[in-house]
Structure formats: C-alpha cells, structure tokens
Amino acid sequence: MRHQFPYAAPGQVVGLLGGSFDPAHAGHVHITREALKRFGLDQVWWLVSPGNPLKARGPAPLDQRMERAQQVMQHPRVQVTDIEAALGTRYTAQTLARLRQSYPKVRFVWLMGADNLAQFHLWQDWRQIAQTVPMGILARPGQRISARMSRAAALYAPYRIPGRYSQLLARADAPAWCFVNVPMHDASSTAIRATGGWSA
Template sequence: MMNSARPFARPGQIIGLLGGSFDPAHAGHAHITREALKRFDLDAVWWLVSPGNPLKTQGPAPLDKRMAQARQVMQHPRVTVTDIEAQLGTRYTAQTLKVLQAQFRGVRFVWLMGADNLAQLHMWQDWKWIMTHVPVGVLARPGDRISARMSPAARLFSPYRIAGRHSQMLGHARPPAWCFVNVPMVAQSSSAIRAAGEWSVT
C-alpha cells in the first residue's frame, strides 16, 4: 500500500528535489543523491517518484511497486522517498514546484537532475519558469557532459551558472542560478535494468 505521508521541512532549510519515474530506482540514483547532499550543502533530499513521465510513451511500473523499490535502494536519514506528485495531482515539474513553493513557505528548494535531463530540458513544459524560479543542480552522468553543456538551456542561462568549485552556494543563490558538477558516477541506468529483464511493470 502506498505511503500517503507528506515530507516535512522547516522554513530556512535547503531541500533538494530529485524527480523521476524511478522505474526502477537503482544504485546510480542513490549515488547522485549522496553526492548532491554533499556538493550542494543540502539539508535533505526528497525523491519525487512520479505517477508517470510525460515525455515517455510507455507507462512505468505501478507507483506502489516503484515506491517500495526506491525505499529499498535509498536508505539515508536525510532522504525522503515520496509520492507527493500523485497526492497533489501535478503532472509536470513546473506545476509541482509551484505548489511546493506555495505550501512550504520559507523552504529553499533546489531542483536536482542528471546532465542527460539538462540536455533535454528545453522540451519540458515551462522549462524557463523552472530555471528562473528555483536553483538547479546538475550532476554529470556518463556520456552526457558535452551535450548538456551545449544544450539550449545551458546556453541561454550561461550567465547564471555558478562554478563547480562554489557549488555549496547554490541553495543560497537567488534564481536564476544553476551549477554543473562532475562526480564519479555509477554506470547504471533504469532502462538497462529493464532491458535485462530484471524489472517489469507487473
């Protein structure tokens, strides 16, 4: 049964948000989460396990199955796995961020993503709103560094990029602000796990 509890945050805290279908969650997700906590000086990270990815035509595994798997993979005292998007009824990242900022006044949210997501950010709904209303922390993943740095989002918002050596300032910066950090990565992906038959939608 799905956990309907809302995550908790106090005003003044800096909370990283890592969204995705987590279909399934794996060691790579856990690794970039631990790196984000350290590199961006976050108080906590929430995994936003989405009902479905609007950019993918095929639906993911059932939400309760993905939630259970995510909790097995990510066990950390400062990380919360939540289905809050399903509770809020939001489908797109910008919608979710608007509601969270309204409901958690005084909390500073940082949107977290892999470099592959930065490369396609311009395909997201209201992506410019995201970049101008919340700091964005980008963690490099294998093979995606060049395409991410040359992406429309990276080029348009290049004046607002915080150097990697100052990454701990990101959560305190006024958006637009984003930071790209290179981290030792775990070469694992959800698509590879599904292709190997280690995860199914049933």
C-alpha cells in the same frame, strides 16, 4: 495508497530529485549522496512521479516503484515521496509551484542528471522552472558535452555558478545553476528493465 508529505523546518534547503524511478537503482543513490555533499543541502526528497510525460511507455505501478525506491535509498536525510500523485500535478513546473505554496519558508533546489539538462528545453514551462528555483546538475556517463551545449545551458550561461563554488547554490536566488562532475556510476533503469531485472 497513503500519500507522504515530508517535513522540512523553516530555513532548510531541500533538493528535489524527480523521476519515474522505474526502477530506482544505485545510480540514483549515488547522485543523491553527491548532491547532499556538493550543494550543501539539508535534505533530498525523491519525487516518484505517477508517469513521465516525455515517455510513451507507462512505468510500473506507483506503489511498486515507491517500495523499490524505499528499499534502495536508505539515508537519514533522504525521503522517498509520492508528492506528485497526492497533488495531482503532471509537470515539474506545476509541482514546484504547489510545493512553494505548501512550504513557503523552505528553499528548494531542483536536481537532475546532465542527461536531463540536454533535453530540458523540451519540458513544459522549462524557463519558469529555471527562474523559480536554483538547479543542481550532476554529470552522468556520456552526457557532459551535450548538456553543456544544450539550449538551456546557453540561455542561462550568465547565471552559472562554477563547480568549485557549488556550496553557494543552496542559498542562490534563481535563476542560478551549477554543473558538477561526480564520480561516474553507469547504472541505468533502461538497462535493468532490458535484462529482465524489473517487471511491472
């Protein structure tokens, strides 16, 4: 497979949305578009991962997930990438360190759904991530309360940017994070797999 390294001009702010995308769906597209708008990003890169260390079951083959993601996400400022496979990184903290080396004049913002914030303290080197890049958190169905009560939210409460000032996140220095409520979209990769709408 040909690995894709996207282009970003010096000074641009790039949002990073990582995940197995198994499969990519309209919910991923929805939060990506909201992130571009709410956080004032120049681009969003999807980081389609080789596998999720927190999940016991392996995802569908990477090339299959990449193809689906590129079909689903059609936007001039969004790029679907397999950067983690190219870099050989397994954890988000490693990926961020390599990206910051490769793109020293680009500002990165880590994007995730509120469901990921609720379990963020389980991630490898999660404090390092929070202190390396600003984080944009987008609310998803049923996860608002658990995310706001999470260990990471409590620890980094002094660095939270109120949702009404979300445009400030892109230029904030880490640690900084912003939680925004966006119109709900309940599409789920798990549900799609369960109904037979996706197979490896």
